[in-house]
Structures are given as structure tokens and as C-alpha cells.
Amino acid sequence: MKIITKLLDALRLDPVEESESELKISSKNIMPDAQTIYFKNGKMYDVYPTDETSWYDAKYLISDGIFYDLEDKKSLASIPVPSFKENNLFEGYGITGSLEYVLKMKAANLRNKGKIEESDCIYKRLHLFMSASDNGYQEKDYLNYSRILLREGRFEEFEVEEKRIKEYLKTVKTCGETFDFYNIKEQLMHKTLSDCKRFGTDYIMMSAHCACCEECNKLQGRVYSISGKSKIFPKLPDKIRKTGQVHEGCRHHFSAYFFHNDGEDTVFNKMGEHVDAIKASQRPFVDDRSEEEKQNYLDFLKRQESEKVKKEDEIVYYHLVKELPDIAPKSFSAYRRMKNSRSKNFLKLVEAAKEYGINIDLD
Ligand SMILES: [Zn+2]
Numbered sequence: 001m002k003i004i005t006k007l008l009d010a011l012r013l014d015p016v017e018e019s020e021s022e023l024k025i026s027s028k029n030i031m032p033d034a035q036t037i038y039f040k041n042g043k044m045y046d047v048y049p050t051d052e053t054s055w056y057d058a059k060y061l062i063s064d065g066i067f068y069d070l071e072d073k074k075s076l077a078s079i080p081v082p083s084f085k086e087n088n089l090f091e092g093y094g095i096t097g098s099l100e101y102v103l104k105m106k107a108a109n110l111r112n113k114g115k116i117e118e119s120d121c122i123y124k125r126l127h128l129f130m131s132a133s134d135n136g137y138q139e140k141d142y143l144n145y146s147r148i149l150l151r152e153g154r155f156e157e158f159e160v161e162e163k164r165i166k167e168y169l170k171t172v173k174t175c176g177e178t179f180d181f182y183n184i185k186e187q188l189m190h191k192t193l194s195d196c197k198r199f200g201t202d203y204i205m206m207s208a209h210c211a212c213c214e215e216c217n218k219l220q221g222r223v224y225s226i227s228g229k230s231k232i233f234p235k236l237p238d239k240i241r242k243t244g245q246v247h248e249g250c251r252h253h254f255s256a257y258f259f260h261n262d263g264e265d266t267v268f269n270k271m272g273e274h275v276d277a278i279k280a281s282q283r284p285f286v287d288d289r290s291e292e293e294k295q296n297y298l299d300f301l302k303r304q305e306s307e308k309v310k311k312e313d314e315i316v317y318y319h320l321v322k323e324l325p326d327i328a329p330k331s332f333s334a335y336r337r338m339k340n341s342r343s344k345n346f347l348k349l350v351e352a353a354k355e356y357g358i359n360i361d362l363d
Pocket of ligand 1: 213247
């Protein structure tokens, strides 16, 4: 009897346990037990539960029909970069529903919850999603993760990551084409010239704005002839044709132009107004900037320079936090204020930092 009871008990218990665990697994597949977001070609089309208004901390992702756990390292590392084709930002959830953006927000949320390794797992591959989405990211967006490592005092990893991303950007893949992010102007010009050829036009238009340098001001807001054979439009300067810009850091862009010669051909002037294309293109090549426009340009240069200094300051500051925690200011902005004031305490800090091999550049 004893043996039979034991056998029965064993038989009764085991199947129950098994069916329970099976149920758990299958329910996860059918009805997710936590917030789930659904994507197709890198674009979100559904959220579960449907009444959720935020989805940046969803636990599960279904991307192109495959299930991923956004809080599991192995699963995170296996999310493929989607095609992002037909990824129109003006439809659906816009940028807030684009996979690279949602992953970025999730990585930040994981970090806030102390899940650093899971967060790292997303950040390490985020650049691939950013470039594939072609949503106009700048270098600083790509370097976001390296700055996080810096702020966390992970200096060696910061340097490796910064180098890795800068290297990546030299051959970044967007829409099936490979670009050198640091030489984009030349490549854009190349593309515009081939567009012109394809559409059978000899004309190219230069954009215009009112915060540019003397040289650009003379040249901007005109139509140019690529061949130089036009009797109406001036020849596209060789330098622009070759490099796609007037000078390093030039913010002008060039596009194919279609000339109808019906008296209604226009271009945009620096105020953003439609003006007669022939008149604008034949105006004298002189610097006609107002004092305000000149100041705009100087302000732009100043902003650019202060951005650079800020980035360098940040590196110094986080090294101070690590090496001299007792005397380093409590926040980066407090450090910046202190540095700008050149206070006695700041000069003391400069001296103390020297002993740790940290050189504070006083500009
Ligand atoms: Zn320019």
C-alpha cells in the first residue's frame, strides 16, 4: 500500500507541477505579462496594454514578428537592425516610435533602475540602429554613450568608445549606401551632380541664410551652371564642385535646379523669400551683409567654440570628481561657474589637480 500511495503521490504531483510551468511559458507567448511594443521595419505600430501612453520602459519587444525581452542581455544582443524602409517620420508615432529612439530611451531607463549591464548592451549597438534609421543624427548623438561612460568615471571605456564610434562614422551605412560622416559635403555634391545628370539639367542652386561668412555671402542664393556654358548663370566654382562647400564647416547646401525660362524662375534669398532667379544669380559678387548679419556669424562661431570648450571641460571635471572627490565642485555646472569666475578656490583646485596629472586649461 505504502508503495502504491507513494507512486500515486508522485504521479499526481509531477504532472501538476509540469503543467503549471508549461502554462507560464505559453501564457507569456500568447498574452504578455508586461508592457509589450510591436514594430515592423523599425516603426512602432502597436502597444500592449493599449491604454499605455508611454512605452519607453516596455519589457518586451516584438520586432518583425520576433519576440525579445528588453531586460535580458542575451535577448537584447540578438535584436537585428531592421530595414527601416518606408520609415516616414510624419506618420504613426513619428520619431517617438522609431526603434532606435525607443531603444535609446529604454537604455536610459535601465540605467536609472541600476541595470547597467543591460543598458550597456543596448548602447553598444545603438549606433547601428541610428544610422540605419537615417533620422538625421549628429556626431554628438552618436557619442552620447561615450559621454555617459565619462560621467560614470569609466575613463578607459570612454576613450575606447569615442574612438570606436568616430571610426564607425567614417564608413557609416545609411539606406544601403556607405558614407564618410566627416566628409559628407563632398559626397552630397557628388550625389547632386549625378541627380542633375539623371534629370537632364545643367543647373544647381546654392542655399542662402543670414549668418554666414563674407565669402559665402557673395556666392549664396544663386543658380550656377555646372558646365559653365550658360549665358545666364555663372559657372559653378571649381572648389564647390569638388568639395561641396565654400570652406571647411560651411553650412550651405546645393541642389539640382530646373530652369524654365518663363519669367517665373525663382530662388530663395537669405531672408527665405522667393526672388527672381536670374537677377539673384547675376547680382554683383560683393559682401552685402548688414552689421546684424556679420554679428550673427560671429555669434555662431562663438557658440561653436564654447561647445568645444564645454566638451573638454566635462572630461576634466569628471576626472576631478574621481581623483579629488573632496574638493571637486558638486556639479558640472558649478565647476563651469567656478572656472568662469577664476575664483581663489578655483586656482587652488587647479594647483591640487596638477598633482594628479590633471591639467586644467585656463584658455
Ligand atoms: Zn557657407
